[in-house]
Amino acid sequence: MGFKALCFGLLCVSFLSCIYTPVPDNIEETWKVMALDTVAKTCSLMALCLENLGVMRYEEFISMIINLDYTQPLSDEHITVTDTAFVDIPVRLYLPKRKSEAPRRAVIYFHGGGFCFGSFKQRAFDFLNRWTANKLDAVVVGIDYRLAPQHHFPAQFEDGITAVKFFLQDKILTKYGVDPTRIAVSGDSSGGTLAAAVTQQVQIDPEVKHKLKLQALLYPGLQVIDTHLPSHRENEHGIVLTRDIAIKLVSLFFTKDEALPQAMRKNQHMPPESRHLFRFVNWSTLLPDKFRKDHVYTEPVLGRSAFSLPALMDHRALPLLASDDHLQHLPQTYILTCQHDVLRDDGIMYVSRLQKVGVQVFHDHVEDGIHGALSYMTSPLHLDLGLRIKDMYVSWLDNNL
């Protein structure tokens, strides 16, 4: 073990010099962002080393670090905070203490974490949800869901839909004093994927009487069938989140088979029978010039790998794959995208597709944004960028919910 530890220590040091990514000019707080990027990439590298040495899996190591950041449900003078469960799904409830004549608005929040880690318990999400409850005088619910790779798709989607449908029942809305006509679902990153998928389902589900008024998707991941979008190319070595790591994590959402991320890196992971889905992610038509720039569109090569996972063609995992007919039923939508983010073009293509079918969409594009910015709102890693994005999101909710 001593020898292994030494090897891995040396590896880390020698790689440290390679992992530094130049910070784009328009990003503020350059030193903080560089420090954050180095910390994130060092942790990621350590996790990869440990995985290669057979000590533990990549995501187990990252989870260990993220778990250190979990908070208890602490009430304050304005909000009562409790951890409970909807059916058997863990949730954290934020209930304003102020007396209210009228029923309140409600926001349901799905945390990000690449489907592999995280919780509403993380300090940044606890801060965000508490802030939303305070600012909007609304009931806020943070929802956890089973994580990959112990649980693959559709476990995450099923947990999300179960918890949301539980909340939308008359008796539960009455219990918490919620106005059934003013409920939003939100989420960031993989939580944005879930928020989008759950919203698609709820709006057409005959069992659900009270539909959602809004959805808010914050730098969401919405497809993986084409992994060669302009944002993948430009942010291949992106700040905090690289293309490789994004592919590694999203693969675990579907399977532990290493063949999937390998094929995905080459953009050769989809079977021939998926051809009809590519029009839904055709960035040569769905991205505005500003983002398409002079990137040349190439049709993905189909049927190169032995891989044929039905989940890779399922809109409940990849909301961009829903048909236009289905998308028409969506409520008013807020989408926030970050320029320096490997997932940027997913969000932008969803904006285009929703606009095309007549859904009211508000798009905030953050020119100096990086992926996961909302996770950097609490010390020691807080960025003004994170607080700014929080304010954009919360004020849109306040004006529209």
Ligand SMILES: *[C@@H]1O[C@H](CO)[C@@H](O)[C@H](O)[C@H]1NC(C)=O
């Ligand atoms: C994508 O759009 C281009 C036109 O911009 C078209 O030539 C190409 O066939 C489309 N590809 C797919 C798979 O829809």
